Amino acid sequence: xxxxxxxxxxxxxxxxxxxxxxxxxxxxxxxxxxxxxxxxxxxxxxxxxxxxxxxxxxxxxxxxxxxxxxxxxxxxxxxxxxxxxxxxxxxxxxxxxxxxxxxxxxxxxxxxxxxxxxxxxxxxxxxxxxxxxxxxxxxxxxxxxxxxxxxxxxxxxxxxxxxxxxxxxxxxxxxxxxxxxxxxxxxxxxxxxxxxxxxxxxxxxxxxxxxxxxxxxxxxxxxxxxxxxxxxxxxxxxxxxxxxxxxxxxxxxxxxxxxxxxxxxxxxxxxxxxxxxxxxxxxxxx
Amino acid sequence: xxxxxxxxxxxxxxxxxxxxxxxxxxxxxxxxxxxxxxxxxxxxxxxxxxxxxxxxxxxxxxxxxxxxxxxxxxxxxxxxxxxxxxxxxxxxxxxxxxxxxxxxxxxxxxxxxxxxxxxxxxxxxxxxxxxxxxxxxxxxxxxxxxxxxxxxxxxxxxxxxxxxxxxxxxxxxxxxxxxxxxxxxxxxxxxxxxxxxxxxxxxxxxxxxxxxxxxxxxxxxxxxxxxxxxxxxxxxxxxxxxxxxxxxxxxxxxxxxxxxxxxxxxxxxxxxxxxxxxxxxxxxxxxxxxxxxxxxxxxxxxxxxxxxxxxxxxxxxxxxxxxxxxxxxxxxxxxxxxxxxxxxxxxxxxxxxxxxxxxxxxxxxxxxxxxxxxxxxxxxxxxxxxxxxxxxxxxxxxxxxxxxxxxxxxxxxxxxxxxxxxxxxxxxxxxx
Numbered sequence: 001x002x003x004x005x006x007x008x009x010x011x012x013x014x015x016x017x018x019x020x021x022x023x024x025x026x027x028x029x030x031x032x033x034x035x036x037x038x039x040x041x042x043x044x045x046x047x048x049x050x051x052x053x054x055x056x057x058x059x060x061x062x063x064x065x066x067x068x069x070x071x072x073x074x075x076x077x078x079x080x081x082x083x084x085x086x087x088x089x090x091x092x093x094x095x096x097x098x099x100x101x102x103x104x105x106x107x108x109x110x111x112x113x114x115x116x117x118x119x120x121x122x123x124x125x126x127x128x129x130x131x132x133x134x135x136x137x138x139x140x141x142x143x144x145x146x147x148x149x150x151x152x153x154x155x156x157x158x159x160x161x162x163x164x165x166x167x168x169x170x171x172x173x174x175x176x177x178x179x180x181x182x183x184x185x186x187x188x189x190x191x192x193x194x195x196x197x198x199x200x201x202x203x204x205x206x207x208x209x210x211x212x213x214x215x216x217x218x219x220x221x222x223x224x225x226x227x228x229x230x231x232x233x234x235x236x237x238x239x240x241x242x243x244x245x246x247x248x249x250x251x252x253x254x255x256x257x258x259x260x261x262x263x264x265x266x267x268x269x270x271x272x273x274x275x276x277x278x279x280x281x282x283x284x285x286x
Numbered sequence: 287x288x289x290x291x292x293x294x295x296x297x298x299x300x301x302x303x304x305x306x307x308x309x310x311x312x313x314x315x316x317x318x319x320x321x322x323x324x325x326x327x328x329x330x331x332x333x334x335x336x337x338x339x340x341x342x343x344x345x346x347x348x349x350x351x352x353x354x355x356x357x358x359x360x361x362x363x364x365x366x367x368x369x370x371x372x373x374x375x376x377x378x379x380x381x382x383x384x385x386x387x388x389x390x391x392x393x394x395x396x397x398x399x400x401x402x403x404x405x406x407x408x409x410x411x412x413x414x415x416x417x418x419x420x421x422x423x424x425x426x427x428x429x430x431x432x433x434x435x436x437x438x439x440x441x442x443x444x445x446x447x448x449x450x451x452x453x454x455x456x457x458x459x460x461x462x463x464x465x466x467x468x469x470x471x472x473x474x475x476x477x478x479x480x481x482x483x484x485x486x487x488x489x490x491x492x493x494x495x496x497x498x499x500x501x502x503x504x505x506x507x508x509x510x511x512x513x514x515x516x517x518x519x520x521x522x523x524x525x526x527x528x529x530x531x532x533x534x535x536x537x538x539x540x541x542x543x544x545x546x547x548x549x550x551x552x553x554x555x556x557x558x559x560x561x562x563x564x565x566x567x568x569x570x571x572x573x574x575x576x577x578x579x580x581x582x583x584x585x586x587x588x589x590x591x592x593x594x595x596x597x598x599x600x601x602x603x604x605x606x607x608x609x610x611x612x613x614x615x616x617x618x619x620x621x622x623x624x625x626x627x628x629x630x631x632x633x634x635x636x637x638x639x640x641x642x643x644x645x646x647x648x649x650x651x652x653x654x655x656x657x658x659x660x661x662x663x664x665x666x667x668x669x670x671x672x673x674x675x676x677x678x679x680x681x682x683x684x685x686x687x688x689x690x691x692x693x694x695x696x697x698x699x700x701x702x703x704x705x706x707x708x709x710x711x712x713x714x715x716x717x718x
Contacts, residue, residue, distance in 0.1 A: 042553040070367050141565075145367065148556060149564035161645065172553035177561070208574075248564070251370070251377040258378070259552025266548055270541040277534040284526060285695050286325055 029155040032183045032206060034175070037242060042172030045253045046246050051082035054243025057224045057236045061217050062143065065135075067098070067123025070144030071247055074117040080253035081246055090117060098122040138213045147241070147248040151176035177248065178241040180206065185237035188216040292316050317507055322525035323532040324513035326694050331511065331532075332539025333397040339540055340390040341499060345492050347383040355435065357485035359478025362437035363566040381555040387429050388558045389547045391581035394422060402612070403633060405621030406512040412613040414505040419609045421498045426582070426606075428491040431484040433579055438563030443576045445484070446476045451589075454596040475569065515693045516621025517686065524690035575650060583647030584640050588666065590651040591659035601663065608670045615670050617678030625684040629677045636669045 038047040055076065058068070073093040076084050084092075093115040100119050103110035115122075123142065125131035132139050156164055167173075187206035191197040197211060204212045218224070218233050225231045246252070294312040296302040305312055354373050356365035369376035398418070401407055407415035430448065434441045449470050455463030472479035510519060519525050526532070550557065558580060562573045578586050585602050592598035608615075623630050639662040646662065649655040687693035 042549075070364075070371065075371075145564045149561055151561035158645065169549075169554065169557065172549075174554060174556060255377060255381075255552055255555075259548065262548045262552060263545065266541060266545045270538065270545060273534070273538045273541055277538050280530050280534050284325065284531075 029153060030206060030208065031155055032152045032176075032179055034152075034179050035182050035238065035241075037175050037178060037245070039242065039245060039252060040173070040175050042256065042259070045256065046080060046242070048081070048083045050239050050242045051246050052084065053226055053235075054239035054241070054246075055082050055084075056226065057218075057240040058143070058243055060224050061236075062240065063121075064124060065140040066143045067125070068121040068143050068247055069123070070142070071121050071250075072118055073115060073121060075250055077117070078250070081250055082243070086117070093117055093119065096121070098124050101126070135213075140214070143244055143247060145248045147177035147181060147244040149177070149248075150180040152179055175245070178245040181241040181244060182237050184212075185218055185240070186234060188219070293320050317503075318533075319527065319529040321507065321528040322519060323511055323528045324519060324524060324690055325526045325531070326513050326515060326690050327511065327532065327535070328514055329535070329539050330396065330400040331513075332536045332543075333393050333400065334506075335536035336393045336540050336543050337390070337397060338499065340386060340393055341492065341495060344383065344386050344390060345496075347379050347386060348489075348492070350379050351383055352489065355485075357435065357482050359437065359481055359567070362435060362478075362481055366436045377555075378551070381551045385547065385550045385555060385558065387432060388579070388581065389543075389550070390425065391429070392546075393543065394425060395581070398422065399637065401512075402636075403623045404512055404514060405516050405616065405618070405623065407613045408516075408616060408618075408621050409613070411505070411509045411512065414502060414509055415613055416610055417498055417502040417505055419606070421495055421502060422609075423606060424491055424495045424498060428488060428495065429579065429581065431488040431491070434481060434484045435488065436563055437481060437567045439565045439567060439571070439573050440560045440563040440576070442476060442567035442569065443573055444578055445480060447576055448578075449476065449480075451595075451599045451602075454599050457596045512621060513690060514622060514624060515687060515690055516625070517690055517693070520689050521691055577648055580644065580648075583645075584643035584666075585647075587643040587647035587659045588663045590647075591656065591663040601667075605666060608667065612670065612674070615674040617675050618681065618683070619678075620683045620686060625686055626677075626681055627684060628681040629673075632669060632673045632677060635665065636673075639665045639669070 038044055038050060058066075073089050073096075076082050076089045076092075077086050096115045098115075099112040100115050100122070101110055102113050105111055123131075123140070125134065128139060154161065154164065183206035184204060187204045189203055189205050191203035191210075195203065195210065197203055201211045201213060202215055203210055218236050220233050223231050223233050223236045249255075292312055292315070294305070294309075294315040296305045296311070301311060304310070351369065354365060354369050354376065356362055366380065369380050371377075373379075401415065401418070430444075434445045449467055452466045452470065453463040455466060457463070468474060470480070471477065472483055517524075560577065560579075577583070585605055588605050589598040589602040592601045618626060618629065620626060623633050642662045643659065643666065646655050646659040651659075688697075
């Protein structure tokens with residue numbers, strides 16, 4: 001909690017001194033590198049181990065500001081996700097610091113209770129106004145669909161546009177969101193000398209306008225250690241990006257698996273129909 | 287065709303009983319089984335059937351989505367997320383519907399360009415063509431309102447930008463534009479009330495499209511199908527019965543199309559949308575670039591190419607309105623561009639212009655992009671208003687085959703009876 005309030009205080013200070021964060025500096029294009037993801041392309045599937053590590057990073061590092069309100073704790077158990085054991089998620093839910101407001105009870109009063117498997121994974125703030133109040137006007141976004149709500153702007157020249165488009169379609173590229181999140185989390189740098197950075201803001205190479213109100217959540221010397229004692233900024237960033245990609249698209253594994261069955265069916269049927277069509281049309285000259 | 291004598295023979299007493307009372311089996315037999323289709327149709331002619339599939343698929347998936355969707359400002363975004371996450375196979379139905387809209391437009395654009403290339407709008411198919419343009423308009427309205435329903439940032443701001451276009455009418459009669467916009471919104475800003483009425487209309491319009499499609503198919507079955515030569519059916523040997531020949535070819539085309547369709551549904555469900563639409567609508571935050579769905583981009587580029595707001599709106603609607611007059615703007619006596627050596631170049635220039643406008647519509651409206659948008663907007667209109675009338679008059683078409691049969695089998699291979707009279711100008715247009 002001390003960490004949270006310190007962070008809140010620093011952001012608050014930043015926003016007092018710089019009333020408006022600089023957004024989308026017009027024509028500048030930021031090059032975001034594409035990463036390798038186990039769930040990438042038309043064949044990729046989520047790696048449950050990576051999602052578990054990513055959840056750990058989220059829990060220890062992000063959840064103090066950001067909620068996951070469109071996910072329920074039960075989603076952490078279901079197939080195609082982190083696939084934690086049900087019992088450990090039950091106790092995780094029961095111990096989640098952000099309680100569920102329920103009620104009204106027999107006395108007509110609302111009350112707070114610990115979360116159950118069926119409850120949403122809430123952030124620390126009851127509503128947007130409370131969050132904005134804590135961060136002096138800034139709102140830490142909910143993370144449920146953040147990986148779908150971010151992407152990479154194309155930076156290539158116009159004459160390559162069609163070819164890159166065809167390549168993305170042929171390879172099934174849908175990972176702009178996690179690519180961006182990874183670039184953002186690893187993009188905290190010292191500002192260039194001529195860059196006019198407002199007090200309390202951080203310089204980030206990936207963020208539009210390069211001034212971001214969020215203090216670096218991870219650093220070279222401040223990262224989440226996994227159960228095996230290992231970890232690094234890059235590994236944390238990668239795992240949490242993968243976790244957020246799953247949070248935004250929890251049916252990905254099933255979708256692609258069914259997709260291949262559908263493709264196979266359609267390909268075989270198309271070939272059979274084509275042969276039947278050839279046979280029928282061979283009755284006449286054409 | 288209309289003058290065709292029905293060959294339907296009821297095979298059972300029951301069928302006979304029905305045929306004397308409601309000859310629906312006869313109608314189906316005459317329209318979709320025995321109906322004569324030109325024997326030289328290529329795969330571009332399968333897109334009519336593909337579009338029928340798209341319409342039915344959109345209605346069926348939309349029906350299921352409407353069972354779970356909440357058309358209110360507070361719940362719309364959440365309910366779409368619930369469909370994606372908690373409804374059984376909701377992700378699949380939702381992807382099918384969202385990708386289906388795009389696939390519908392892919393198919394309709396191919397269908398329209400096919401009609402333009404082979405002169406399918408020319409007499410006696412003017413009404414058929416106009417009904418098609420009306421379907422296209424209704425599709426655009428439906429898609430626009432449908433895109434509002436997820437109530438993401440692009441939904442909200444797309445609605446704001448496009449409905450605000452009507453305020454340009456204030457420049458004609460002060461107050462009228464604002465009054466129309468307020469009436470469309472159901473309030474003084476885009477709100478849940480706007481979303482609610484858009485949902486209502488989004489549910490209504492597909493059935494309007496369905497009605498127009500029935501008229502479109504009716505008109506098609508009166509005039510008969512055009513074909514790559516653009517020649518009329520003259521001999522019995524020029525055509526084959528729809529079943530099994532055309533039906534089989536349509537089935538191959540449809541399944542090949544479904545491969546592409548399924549690829550997007552299962553592997554690229556969000557590729558054709560915009561990331562900003564996964565951010566819940568927020569009237570206080572304007573996205574840096576507001577862009578419509580890809581299928582509106584050429585028209586969006588035309589809108590922004592004109593320096594005045596009212597002029598842009600008129601140009602955008604004019605870009606569709608001009609299609610109504612194509613049957614009379616084209617002065618050529620041959621239908622198919624295959625036999626038009628000069629017009630052929632302009633046709634492909636027109637295709638390139640539309641693609642370029644699509645690219646430019648996605649770019650910010652400044653600098654060099656506006657310049658090129660103006661160039662291609664000019665050509666878009668020039669193609670219909672200048673090129674079509676003039677080239678049709680000055681061009682000497684290539685020698686046409688005497689009939690479809692001759693085109694397929696080579697000269698002097700007429701078989702079967704029919705009206706074997708070569709139709710003067712159309713048969714030898716270069717000698718007219």
